[in-house]
Amino acid sequence: MPLSPQVLRELERIVGAAGLVVSREGLLTYECDMHTFYKGAPEAVVLPESAQQVAEIVRLCRRDRVPIVPRGSGTGLIGGAMAPEGGVMVSMTRMNRIVEIDFANRCATVQPGLINLWLSQATREGGYFFAPDPSSQMVSSIGGNASTNAGGPHCLKYGITVNHILGLEVVTGAGELLRLGGKAHERPGYDLTGVMVGAEGTLGLVTGVVVRLTHLPESVKTILASFSTIEDASETVSAIIRAGIIPAALEMLDEVVIRAIEEGIHAGYPKGAGAVLLIELDGPAAEIDAQAAPIEAICREHLALEIRVARSEEERALLWKGRKEAAGVFGRLTPNWLLQDAVVPRSKLPEIMRELQAIGARHRVVIANVFHAGDGNLHPLICYDDRVPGELERAKHANEDLLHACLRLGGSVTGEHGVGLDKCESLPLQFAEADLNFMARLRRTFDPDSIMNPGKLLPSHPACGEGFRPAARPLPSGTWI
Amino acid sequence: MAVSTPALHDALAELVGREHLLRDPAGLARYAVDGLVPGVVARPGSGEEVGRLLALCAAERLAVVPRGAGTAQALGNPPRRLDLVLELGRLAGVHEYVPEDMVATVGAGLTLAGLGAHLAPHRQRLALDPPGGGPRSVGGVLATNASGPLRFRYGTGRDLLLGVRFVQADGTLTWGGAKVVKSVTGYDVPKLLVGSLGTLGIIVEATLRLHPMPPATRSWQVGLPSPAAAAAFLAALVDSPLQPDRAVLLDAVGLRRAGLTADPIALLLSIASVAEAVEQQGRALEALARVHRGQAAAVAETAWSALGVAVEAPVLLRLASEPRRLLDWAEAGWAAAGRLGVEIAVLAQPGHGVVEMAVWGSPDLRHLGQDLVRPLRAAVEAEGGSLVVQRAPVELKRSCEVWGSINPEVLSIMKRIKSEFDPDDVLSPGRFVGGL
Numbered sequence: 048m049p050l051s052p053q054v055l056r057e058l059e060r061i062v063g064a065a066g067l068v069v070s071r072e073g074l075l076t077y078e079c080d081m082h083t084f085y086k087g088a089p090e091a092v093v094l095p096e097s098a099q100q101v102a103e104i105v106r107l108c109r110r111d112r113v114p115i116v117p118r119g120s121g122t123g124l125i126g127g128a129m130a131p132e133g134g135v136m137v138s139m140t141r142m143n144r145i146v147e148i149d150f151a152n153r154c155a156t157v158q159p160g161l162i163n164l165w166l167s168q169a170t171r172e173g174g175y176f177f178a179p180d181p182s183s184q185m186v187s188s189i190g191g192n193a194s195t196n197a198g199g200p201h202c203l204k205y206g207i208t209v210n211h212i213l214g215l216e217v218v219t220g221a222g223e224l225l226r227l228g229g230k231a232h233e234r235p236g237y238d239l240t241g242v243m244v245g246a247e248g249t250l251g252l253v254t255g256v257v258v259r260l261t262h263l264p265e266s267v268k269t270i271l272a273s274f275s276t277i278e279d280a281s282e283t284v285s286a287i288i289r290a291g292i293i294p295a296a297l298e299m300l301d302e303v304v305i306r307a308i309e310e311g312i313h314a315g316y317p318k319g320a321g322a323v324l325l326i327e328l329d330g331p332a333a334e335i336d337a338q339a340a341p342i343e344a345i346c347r348e349h350l351a352l353e354i355r356v357a358r359s360e361e362e363r364a365l366l367w368k369g370r371k372e373a374a375g376v377f378g379r380l381t382p383n384w385l386l387q388d389a390v391v392p393r394s395k396l397p398e399i400m401r402e403l404q405a406i407g408a409r410h411r412v413v414i415a416n417v418f419h420a421g422d423g424n425l426h427p428l429i430c431y432d433d434r435v436p437g438e439l440e441r442a443k444h445a446n447e448d449l450l451h452a453c454l455r456l457g458g459s460v461t462g463e464h465g466v467g468l469d470k471c472e473s474l475p476l477q478f479a480e481a482d483l484n485f486m487a488r489l490r491r492t493f494d495p496d497s498i499m500n501p502g503k504l505l506p507s508h509p510a511c512g513e514g515f516r517p518a519a520r521p522l523p524s525g526t527w528i
Numbered sequence: 529m530a531v532s533t534p535a536l537h538d539a540l541a542e543l544v545g546r547e548h549l550l551r552d553p554a555g556l557a558r559y560a561v562d563g564l565v566p567g568v569v570a571r572p573g574s575g576e577e578v579g580r581l582l583a584l585c586a587a588e589r590l591a592v593v594p595r596g597a598g599t600a601q602a603l604g605n606p607p608r609r610l611d612l613v614l615e616l617g618r619l620a621g622v623h624e625y626v627p628e629d630m631v632a633t634v635g636a637g638l639t640l641a642g643l644g645a646h647l648a649p650h651r652q653r654l655a656l657d658p659p660g661g662g663p664r665s666v667g668g669v670l671a672t673n674a675s676g677p678l679r680f681r682y683g684t685g686r687d688l689l690l691g692v693r694f695v696q697a698d699g700t701l702t703w704g705g706a707k708v709v710k711s712v713t714g715y716d717v718p719k720l721l722v723g724s725l726g727t728l729g730i731i732v733e734a735t736l737r738l739h740p741m742p743p744a745t746r747s748w749q750v751g752l753p754s755p756a757a758a759a760a761f762l763a764a765l766v767d768s769p770l771q772p773d774r775a776v777l778l779d780a781v782g783l784r785r786a787g788l789t790a791d792p793i794a795l796l797l798s799i800a801s802v803a804e805a806v807e808q809q810g811r812a813l814e815a816l817a818r819v820h821r822g823q824a825a826a827v828a829e830t831a832w833s834a835l836g837v838a839v840e841a842p843v844l845l846r847l848a849s850e851p852r853r854l855l856d857w858a859e860a861g862w863a864a865a866g867r868l869g870v871e872i873a874v875l876a877q878p879g880h881g882v883v884e885m886a887v888w889g890s891p892d893l894r895h896l897g898q899d900l901v902r903p904l905r906a907a908v909e910a911e912g913g914s915l916v917v918q919r920a921p922v923e924l925k926r927s928c929e930v931w932g933s934i935n936p937e938v939l940s941i942m943k944r945i946k947s948e949f950d951p952d953d954v955l956s957p958g959r960f961v962g963g964l
Contacts, residue, residue, distance in 0.1 A: 393628065
C-alpha cells in the first residue's frame with residue numbers, strides 16, 4: 048500500500064528533504080541486502096540523524112500502521128534489511144559517529160551506523176580493539192552487528208557480539224526511546240539488552256551502542272596448515288579442541304575455495320591442497336609459544352602436507368585477506384549460490400563434512416566450504432547456475448538435506464548470519480510450537496502493532512518463505528561470510 | 529487457596545508422589561521466604577512434573593517460589609503471597625555431556641560442586657564460581673545471576689548459558705537457545721531468564737558452555753598499602769598484557785573474615801595457562817605489584833574457597849557502577865562504616881565495577897536503611913549505577929526497596945513482559961524489580 052502524501056510530508060518534516068529517499072532509482076539501492084534473492088523496496092527510505100528523529104518516525108508509523116525496516120550497511124546475508132511489505136526503511140548511515148571512547152572503563156559509546164573496523168582503528172593506539180570481527184567488518188555497522196548478533200572468526204575465543212555489548216539505546220516498536228544497560232556491567236531487572244541484541248530489528252531500532260573494548264593481545268601467531276583431504280582437516284579441528292586448546296580463530300577452507308582465492312586474491316594458500324586450516328593464537332607470548340607446539344604436532348599426526356607460520360604482519364594480513372574476502376571471489380566459482388550458516392556440535396565436524404560430500408554427490412551440486420571450524424559453524428556454499436533448468440531445484444534440495452543433517456546432529460539453523468526472511472521457515476526444525484509461541488509473545492511486548500521488520504525472524508508470518516526468486520544477475524563480488 | 533488443603537495436597541501428591549511433598553509445620557518453617565511459610569513444599573523429579581505442578585498452581589492461583597539449594601532465598605523483595613515452594617534438588621542429572629563439544633546439559637538442581645566433579649575427569653569446568661558456591665544449584669546461580677572471581681575472564685551466566693529449558697507460569701515446558709556454542713536462531717531467550725529470579729519461568733535444565741581446565745594455575749595475594757595504590761595497581765593491571773583468570777579485591781575486614789593474610793587492602797589474583805606462561809606472567813605480576821608499592825605473595829588455592837565466609841553477614845549489599853569508580857565506592861562504604869559504628873567487609877569484582885559490602889553489627893536495621901542504603905544508592909544511581917540489597921532481614925528490606933529505582937519506561941516494558949507470561953502472578957509474586 049503506497050504511503051499517503053501526508054505521511055511523506057511528515058517524514059520529511061522529521062528528517063529533512065536530504066534525509067528522505069522516495070525516487071524510484073533511489074529506492075532501488077535499498078531493495079535488497081547481500082542476499083539478493085529477496086527483493087522488496089520500501090516506499091520511502093529515511094536517514095535520521097538522531098535518536099529523537101527515530102522515535103518520531105516510529106510513532107508516526109505506528110499511528111498509521113506502516114511497516115518499518117531498519118538497515119545498517121546492508122551487508123546482511125538473510126534478507127533482513129529489505130522490505131517485503133514496503134513501508135518505511137530507516138537507514139542508519141548518517142548516524143555513524145563515535146560518541147565517546149572511555150579507556151578508563153574500557154568501553155566506547157557509538158552511533159549505530161558506525162563502521163565496525165573504524166572503532167578498532169580509533170582505539171588501537173590506546174591498546175584496545177572491538178573484538179567482534181565479522182568478515183564484513185570494513186563496511187558493516189556496529190548497529191547492524193548488534194541487531195544480528197554478528198560473529199566472526201575470532202569469536203571462537205572472544206565471544207560473539209552480545210558478549211561485547213554493555214548497553215543499547217533503542218526505540219521500541221511501541222515508540223519508546225530507552226536506554227538499556229550502560230557503562231555499569233550489571234543492573235537490576237530483566238536483561239533487555241540481551242534480548243534486543245540479535246532481534247534483527249523486530250523489537251525496535253538500535254540508536255546507540257555502548258560496547259566493551261578488549262585489550263590488544265601481547266602477541267599473535269598465525270599458522271596455516273594444509274591437508275590432502277577435508278576429513279584430515281576436520282579431525283585436526285576436533286583434536287585441537289579435544290586437547291583443551293581454544294585458539295583465537297580456527298578456520299577451514301576447502302579445495303574449491305582455495306583455488307578461487309588463489310586465482311582472485313593470491314593469498315599464498317597452497318594450490319592443490321584438499322583443505323586448509325587457518326589457526327590463530329593470541330595472548331601472552333609465552334602462552335602462544337607453548338600452545339603452538341602441540342597444535343603443530345596435532346596437525347602432523349593428521350597428515351598435514353605443510354605447516355606454515357606467518358613470519359611478519361604482512362604475511363599474516365595476507366592470509367587473513369584470503370579468508371575474509373573469500374566470498375568475494377565466489378563469482379569465479381559459480382554464477383549463483385545458496386549459502387548456509389548452520390552449526391553442528393564441534394565433535395560432529397568430521398561426520399557432517401562426510402555427509403556434506405554425500406549430499407553434494409546425491410544432488411549433483413558442488414558445495415564449497417569456508418567456515419568457522421572451531422565453533423562448528425558451517426558456511427556451505429551450494430553452487431548452481433540458474434540458466435540451467437533444474438539446477439536451482441537441486442541446489443535447494445541439497446540445502447534442505449544439509450540443514451536437516453546439521454539439526455539431526457544437535458545443531459542450530461544459524462550461527463551468526465541470523466534468520467531474517469531467509470531462514471524463518473526453518474525455525475520449526477529447531478523449536479517446538481511452545482518455544483516459537485513464547486518468542487512471538489515476547490515480540491508483541493515490544494512491538495504491539497507488528498510494525499517492526501514484519502515477516503522476519505519468526506515463521507508465523509505469511510510472508511515467510513515467499514518472495515524467493517533467483518536474482519536476475521550473479522551475486523555481486525564483495526560479499527562477506 | 530481455592531481448593532481445600534487436603535484436596536490440593538492429594539492432587540499434588542498424585543503429581544510428584546506423596547514422599548516428595550513436605551507438609552509438617554516444623555519442616556515447612558525451614559522453607560520460609562522472608563518469614564512467609566509456605567503451605568507445602570513439592571520436590572518434582574522432572575521438568576514434566578514441574579510443568580504439571582505449575583499448571584495446577586496456575587489453575588488454583590497459587591503463588592509459587594522456586595528453590596534450588598536454598599542459599600540465595602534471601603534475594604528479592606518479600607513475596608506478596610506464598611503457597612508452594614518448588615524445591616528443584618531432584619533435578620540433578622547430567623543429561624548430555626560430550627567432552628569434545630565442551631557443552632553440558634544438566635538439571636537445574638545439580639550443584640556446582642556436583643557438576644565440577646562430573647567434569648573434572650575430563651579436565652573441563654564451568655567457569656562460574658560465586659563465593660561459597662559449591663553447594664549452590666546451577667538453576668539458582670543462573671536465576672540470580674551470581675558470579676565470582678572467574679568473571680574477570682569468563683563473564684557471568686549470561687555468557688555461559690547456551691540453552692535453557694524452563695516451565696512457564698501456565699505449566700508449558702519451553703526451550704530457548706541452542707545446544708551448540710554458537711547460535712543466533714530466534715530471540716536470545718536464555719538471556720531473558722538469567723537473573724530473572726524465577727519470575728518469568730522456572731529453569732529446569734541448562735545447556736552450558738564449558739572451558740578446558742588450564743594446565744597450570746597459581747594464585748597470589750597482592751597486598752597494597754592504600755586504596756589509592758590499589759586503584760593505580762588495578763588500572764595498570766587491566767591495561768597490561770597480563771591475563772589473570774580470577775580477580776577479587778578485599779579490604780582489611782574482608783581479608784580477616786576470610787582468614788587471609790592481613791593487608792590494608794589486597795587483590796587476590798590467579799593466572800591460569802600453560803606452565804611457562806604462568807611462570808612468566810607471575811614474574812610480571814610481582815614486578816607490577818612492586819611498582820605500586822605492593823607485595824605479591826603466592827597463596828594456596830584454598831584462599832579462593834574462603835571468600836564465601838567473608839560475605840556471610842546478616843546484610844549484604846551489591847553495588848554496580850562504572851568500573852573505574854570501584855575504589856571510590858569501596859571508600860564510601862568504609863566511611864559509612866566508621867560513621868555508623870558497623871563493620872563492613874568489601875569484596876569487589878575489579879574490571880566490572882561491582883562492590884559487595886557485607887555488614888555486621890547494626891543493632892537498628894531501619895537505621896541502616898536510612899543512613900547507609902539510601903544515601904549510597906542515591907549517589908550511585910545518580911551515576912547510572914545501582915545498589916541491590918542482596919540479603920537482609922525483612923525489616924530492612926521493607927524500609928528500603930531491595931532493587932532500587934528503575935527507569936519507569938524500562939520498567940514498563942518489564943511489566944508488559946511479566947504480565948504477558950505470568951498474568952496471574954503465580955511465579956514469585958512481588959519479589960523482583962518494581963514489585964514484579
